Amino acid sequence: MEKQTITIYDVAREAAVSMATVSRVVNGNPNVKPATRKKVLEVIERLDYRPNAVARGLASKKTTTVGVIIPDVSNAYFASLARGIDDVATMYKYNIILANSDGNDVKEVNVLNTLLAKQVDGIIFMGHHLTEQIRGEFSRSKTPVVLAGSIDPDNQVGSVNIDYEAATKDATNQLIKSGNKKVAFISGSLLDPINGIQRLKGYKEALKDNNIDFNEGLVFEAEYNYKAGLALHDRVVNSGATAAVVADDELAVGLLNSLTDNGVKVPEEFEIITSNNSLFSDIARPSVTSISQPLYDIGAVSMRLLTKLMNKEDIDEKDIVLPYGLIQKQSTK
Amino acid sequence: MEKQTITIYDVAREAAVSMATVSRVVNGNPNVKPATRKKVLEVIERLDYRPNAVARGLASKKTTTVGVIIPDVSNAYFASLARGIDDVATMYKYNIILANSDGNDVKEVNVLNTLLAKQVDGIIFMGHHLTEQIRGEFSRSKTPVVLAGSIDPDNQVGSVNIDYEAATKDATNQLIKSGNKKVAFISGSLLDPINGIQRLKGYKEALKDNNIDFNEGLVFEAEYNYKAGLALHDRVVNSGATAAVVADDELAVGLLNSLTDNGVKVPEEFEIITSNNSLFSDIARPSVTSISQPLYDIGAVSMRLLTKLMNKEDIDEKDIVLPYGLIQKQSTK
DNA sequence: CTGTTAGCGCTTTCAT
DNA sequence: ATGAAAGCGCTAACAG
Numbered sequence: 129m130e131k132q133t134i135t136i137y138d139v140a141r142e143a144a145v146s147m148a149t150v151s152r153v154v155n156g157n158p159n160v161k162p163a164t165r166k167k168v169l170e171v172i173e174r175l176d177y178r179p180n181a182v183a184r185g186l187a188s189k190k191t192t193t194v195g196v197i198i199p200d201v202s203n204a205y206f207a208s209l210a211r212g213i214d215d216v217a218t219m220y221k222y223n224i225i226l227a228n229s230d231g232n233d234v235k236e237v238n239v240l241n242t243l244l245a246k247q248v249d250g251i252i253f254m255g256h257h258l259t260e261q262i263r264g265e266f267s268r269s270k271t272p273v274v275l276a277g278s279i280d281p282d283n284q285v286g287s288v289n290i291d292y293e294a295a296t297k298d299a300t301n302q303l304i305k306s307g308n309k310k311v312a313f314i315s316g317s318l319l320d321p322i323n324g325i326q327r328l329k330g331y332k333e334a335l336k337d338n339n340i341d342f343n344e345g346l347v348f349e350a351e352y353n354y355k356a357g358l359a360l361h362d363r364v365v366n367s368g369a370t371a372a373v374v375a376d377d378e379l380a381v382g383l384l385n386s387l388t389d390n391g392v393k394v395p396e397e398f399e400i401i402t403s404n405n406s407l408f409s410d411i412a413r414p415s416v417t418s419i420s421q422p423l424y425d426i427g428a429v430s431m432r433l434l435t436k437l438m439n440k441e442d443i444d445e446k447d448i449v450l451p452y453g454l455i456q457k458q459s460t461k
Numbered sequence: 462m463e464k465q466t467i468t469i470y471d472v473a474r475e476a477a478v479s480m481a482t483v484s485r486v487v488n489g490n491p492n493v494k495p496a497t498r499k500k501v502l503e504v505i506e507r508l509d510y511r512p513n514a515v516a517r518g519l520a521s522k523k524t525t526t527v528g529v530i531i532p533d534v535s536n537a538y539f540a541s542l543a544r545g546i547d548d549v550a551t552m553y554k555y556n557i558i559l560a561n562s563d564g565n566d567v568k569e570v571n572v573l574n575t576l577l578a579k580q581v582d583g584i585i586f587m588g589h590h591l592t593e594q595i596r597g598e599f600s601r602s603k604t605p606v607v608l609a610g611s612i613d614p615d616n617q618v619g620s621v622n623i624d625y626e627a628a629t630k631d632a633t634n635q636l637i638k639s640g641n642k643k644v645a646f647i648s649g650s651l652l653d654p655i656n657g658i659q660r661l662k663g664y665k666e667a668l669k670d671n672n673i674d675f676n677e678g679l680v681f682e683a684e685y686n687y688k689a690g691l692a693l694h695d696r697v698v699n700s701g702a703t704a705a706v707v708a709d710d711e712l713a714v715g716l717l718n719s720l721t722d723n724g725v726k727v728p729e730e731f732e733i734i735t736s737n738n739s740l741f742s743d744i745a746r747p748s749v750t751s752i753s754q755p756l757y758d759i760g761a762v763s764m765r766l767l768t769k770l771m772n773k774e775d776i777d778e779k780d781i782v783l784p785y786g787l788i789q790k791q792s793t794k
Numbered sequence: 795c796t797g798t799t800a801g802c803g804c805t806t807t808c809a810t
Numbered sequence: 811a812t813g814a815a816a817g818c819g820c821t822a823a824c825a826g
Contacts, residue, residue, distance in 0.1 A: 137820095182820090186818085201547070
């Protein structure tokens with residue numbers, strides 16, 4: 129028995145109308161007499177007809193699917209964004225093709241190309257560092273792009289973020305105010321403009337406002353994971369720091385656990401403020417004071433912005449900055 | 462300026478060959494004289510030609526994309542599976558359309574239908590409970606399906622899992638051996654066959670082997686999240702249990718923290734074994750002893766199995782059971 | 795309100 | 811080894 133697909137043609141024949149009419153009722157075009165619509169609908173039901181989205185895509189040049197380039201779905205931070213993206217996508221009848229890049233330049237370019245080949249209607253990009261090549265592809269292609277939780281120093285495409293600079297400044301300030309002279313700045317690669325430009329800038333501003341000299345030895349780069357946090361212990365302790373602003377929760381909790389496991393009292397002897405307010409920061413004991421970013425919303429708003437772009441609507445502002453907070457928990461005094 | 466897409470036709474004209482030939486070189490068909498191939502390749506390069514995957518999909522009836530139905534990507538358990546799936550998919554030149562269902566019957570059916578409409582070549586389904594309707598759709602459609610970390614009591618489609626029954630039995634046994642007479646069984650909905658059938662069975666077997674009567678009052682159903690774990694505290698304490706096997710890490714850590722925050726010593730006064738060995742179980746203090754499931758591998762193997770199914774290869778076994786472990790940490794004696 | 799007619803860009807026999 | 815031509819299933823003018 130063959131995989132006999134029934135097409136719009138079959139429906140048209142059975143309903144004794146033209147393909148165009150069937151197409152109209154399928155697409156909810158109002159220009160169809162109720163009686164005809166009903167008749168067609170019945171045949172569709174009876175034949176169990178399902179429009180072929182690929183054919184539709186070829187004919188209409190719209191696939192109702194968007195590409196999402198993500199460093200790693202299994203990272204809680206990005207997974208939250210992804211969830212926000214998918215929910216809004218679903219709301220607007222889009223599907224998402226999810227592709228992991230590991231923040232790797234080559235993979236990013238590859239995946240971008242296959243996404244473009246698949247004629248996605250738009251792209252949401254999450255990544256630490258926009259390479260020239262990627263930016264070139266973005267501007268060359270006519271496909272709308274939105275950066276979620278990522279910065280393009282050149283502002284060519286839309287983006288949704290929080291004000292990392294101000295948030296880091298606030299956090300650093302709090303740590304200084306509570307008496308810490310040496311506050312460590314712990315982030316991911318400084319090549320990522322979020323770290324190297326925005327966060328670092330906020331950190332330095334806080335120091336300056338409090339007349340503290342910037343000390344290179346208090347700046348640490350690490351990968352965003354628990355083990356990296358554990359591994360940081362000795363270096364941080366040796367730096368003489370008595371507090372730290374950390375750019376990632378896993379990293380922060382790793383540092384925290386290595387500290388407490390070694391008998392250091394947190395927050396009495398060492399204070400920590402982290403950045404994502406994820407479950408990790410709640411689960412840890414002591415729980416970790418954190419900047420709160422509306423992760424789900426960053427994803428959701430990105431997708432909403434993308435729908436506008438795909439729809440060629442007028443955008444009042446293509447770079448959206450969402451509000452952040454500072455949630456006090458047990459790792460600060 | 463228009464979005465002037467260059468097509469296979471343009472390439473054919475410029476290279477002075479037929480579309481068929483261009484198609485052949487693009488698809489790596491060996492029946493092309495090296496000289497012609499070279500010539501065509503140069504034109505492709507020069508024109509920056511990119512084959513349109515949608516057109517290709519319509520003509521060949523293959524989209525090289527698979528649908529992935531997932532309860533929630535922002536759940537660490539499922540996110541790990543998803544990562545394994547995507548990596549193997551990429552390896553075999555597939556992309557994944559990721560769709561969140563929240564384990565909701567209606568959403569599952571909807572999303573399945575749009576996936577089928579989009580002509581995905583295969584589907585990977587993760588969900589707690591296969592409804593009749595979904596199973597009906599599965600068997601009616603000719604599209605290959607694989608269940609990842611989910612059970613179909615009827616075994617109609619392929620699946621990849623661990624032996625939940627044996628794993629739960631092992632965990633329960635350890636708890637009993639170390640002196641606990643009352644071991645709580647804490648899982649998600651018992652409607653999910655993994656919980657209601659497999660895990661519960663393993664739990665009961667362990668009791669039986671140790672001549673302990675099954676006590677309904679020690680069985681708890683809860684949602685798989687941290688708050689649900691916190692909320693469970695009173696009921697578990699009142700049940701008289703001195704240990705628990707928990708089906709989810711967030712749940713387990715929630716219970717753990719509510720216990721320790723209330724002054725109960727773990728593991729001295731209460732022992733806990735959880736099920737996913739995720740980062741949560743490492744971060745908690747005390748860290749939580751856990752069954753270890755090869756999450757990434759479950760995803761990866763599922764996708765590998767699906768490629769075979771899509772390729773109509775012979776399958777030795779369409780239900781794959783992967784090995785599990787039991788990782789001793791600080792929450793058990 | 796409904797039908798006709800071209801394609802959309804590519805794969806795939808079938809010839810040659 | 812290469813070309814010609816017929817679709818794949820649907821949308822979108824354009825008529826009427």
